Amino acid sequence: MTYSPLETPRPLAGRGPESARLGRLLADARTGQSAVLVLRGEPGIGKTALLGYVAERAAGFKVVRATGAESELELPFASLHQLCGPMLGGLGRLPPPQRDALGTAFGLSSGAQPDRFLIGLAVLSLLADAAEERPLLCLVDDAQWLDRSSAQVLAFVARRLQAESVVLAHDSPATTVAPITLTELDARRDDLKEEYYEFVAPTEYVPHHLPEISELVHAAEKAGDGGVTGFVEAASTLIHEKFSYVKGATHVHSSIEDALKAGAGVCQDFAHLLLSVVRTRGFPGRYVSGYIVPKSTGDPEANLEEVIGGQASHAWVEVWLPGTGWYPLDPTLGAPVGLRHIRVGYGRDYGDVAPVRGVYKGHAGQRLSVDVRVRPALDSDGREQLQKTASVPTELPVEERSQQPEQQQQ
Ligand SMILES: Nc1ncnc2c1ncn2[C@@H]1O[C@H](COP(=O)(O)OP(=O)(O)O)[C@@H](O)[C@H]1O
Numbered sequence: 001m002t003y004s005p006l007e008t009p010r011p012l013a014g015r016g017p018e019s020a021r022l023g024r025l026l027a028d029a030r031t032g033q034s035a036v037l038v039l040r041g042e043p044g045i046g047k048t049a050l051l052g053y054v055a056e057r058a059a060g061f062k063v064v065r066a067t068g069a070e071s072e073l074e075l076p077f078a079s080l081h082q083l084c085g086p087m088l089g090g091l092g093r094l095p096p097p098q099r100d101a102l103g104t105a106f107g108l109s110s111g112a113q114p115d116r117f118l119i120g121l122a123v124l125s126l127l128a129d130a131a132e133e134r135p136l137l138c139l140v141d142d143a144q145w146l147d148r149s150s151a152q153v154l155a156f157v158a159r160r161l162q163a164e165s166v167v168l169a170h171d172s173p174a175t176t177v178a179p180i181t182l183t184e185l186d187a188r189r190d191d192l193k194e195e196y197y198e199f200v201a202p203t204e205y206v207p208h209h210l211p212e213i214s215e216l217v218h219a220a221e222k223a224g225d226g227g228v229t230g231f232v233e234a235a236s237t238l239i240h241e242k243f244s245y246v247k248g249a250t251h252v253h254s255s256i257e258d259a260l261k262a263g264a265g266v267c268q269d270f271a272h273l274l275l276s277v278v279r280t281r282g283f284p285g286r287y288v289s290g291y292i293v294p295k296s297t298g299d300p301e302a303n304l305e306e307v308i309g310g311q312a313s314h315a316w317v318e319v320w321l322p323g324t325g326w327y328p329l330d331p332t333l334g335a336p337v338g339l340r341h342i343r344v345g346y347g348r349d350y351g352d353v354a355p356v357r358g359v360y361k362g363h364a365g366q367r368l369s370v371d372v373r374v375r376p377a378l379d380s381d382g383r384e385q386l387q388k389t390a391s392v393p394t395e396l397p398v399e400e401r402s403q404q405p406e407q408q409q410q
C-alpha cells in the first residue's frame, strides 16, 4: 500500500514527544540509519493513530503496512505476506535459496517446508532491495494478532536491521492475563514453591501464619471470581480499604504485625501485608521499591520537572501469576500500576531494597533527606535529555559522627 503524504499532517493532541521521536526516526532513516520502534499500550490509547501520523509524515518514503488480524492468527505467514506484498517485484533479485524459501512460504512456488532462517534472510534482502530506491517505512499494527510464523520472522528482521533505511514501527498490546483459576494454582503450588522459593518463604518483615492474614485470604477468595487475577486484585483492594494510610503509624523496622495492630501504616506496610496474603495463598510475590510521580507531572502537556521530597519514595508488589508472569499491584494507592510508578528494584521485602543504605558521616543531630527529580526521558522535540539529570556530587561535611541512615518507604 502506498500513501500520498499530506503537506502538513494535523498534529495529534498531546502527543508532542512521541510525534517528535517518530519524526527523528524518519529523519535518521533518510540518512540510511534504520531503527525499530515498538509502540506499546492499552487498547484505545492511540497507537494506531500514531502509526497513521508517522505514515502521513513519511514524505518520500515507500510505506508498507501489515495489520495483525485475529481471524488470520492460524495462517502461517499471512501478515508477512501483507507486509511484503508491495515489494514482491524484487523477489527475482534475491539469491535463489532465499527466493525459493520466501516463494514457498507465500505459496508462489511448491517445495518442502521452507527454512525459517532463510525466510528471515530473504525478508531482510527484500527490504534492503526496496530501500535502495527510496527509504522504506514498515508499519506493523495489532502485533498481538500476528500469526506466529510472521511474528518470528519480523523479530529476526528487527534484530538484524542495520544500514537499511527501514523503520519498523510495531504495535503491541498491554499485558494479557491468562485466565487461570485458584484450583489450577493449587495444582502447581509445590512447583512454584521450588522455583520461586525466596519469594514464597516467610521473611523478617513478612512472617507467615498470622490469623489476621488468613482472614484476609478468605475474604479475598470470597470477593474474587475464582481466578488468580480476581484473587490478587481483591486482596489488594481489601488491604487498601481496610488499612489507613497514616504517616508515622509504623517505623522502618516494623513487620506486618505492627501494621495489623495499628490498622494503619505507610506504603512499606501495605506492600508487606499484600505479600503476606498472596504468599500465604501460594503465589510468589516480590516487593518493588521505586518512586511515584505526582499526578500533575504525569500529564504529558505539563512541564514535567518537579522536585518531590521523601514522599516520592514508594513501594508496591508484583505477584507471579501462572501463564502471565509478574503482575504489579499497588495496595497503597488502590489504583493500577502505570507510567507514574518508576521501578528501581525488587526483593523479598523492604530489607532487600531499602531506598537508601550506607553510612552517612556528618554532624550529630543532622537528619537525612532525599530529593528526587523526575522528568521524562525525552524533551518536547523528542530528544533524549537523560544527561541533564546527572547529579552533581555533594560535598560531605567534616566527620564528627556517623549514623546508619534508613528511610522508611512512605
Ligand atoms: N492524540 C489523540 N488525540 C485525540 N484523539 C486520539 C488521539 N489518538 C487517538 N485518538 C482517537 O482515539 C481512538 C483510539 O485510538 P487508536 O489509535 O485506535 O488506539 P489503539 O490503536 O491504541 O487501540 C481513535 O478514535 C482515535 O482517533
Ligand SMILES: [Mg+2]
Binding pocket: 044, 047, 048, 049, 141, 142
Ligand atoms: Mg489499534
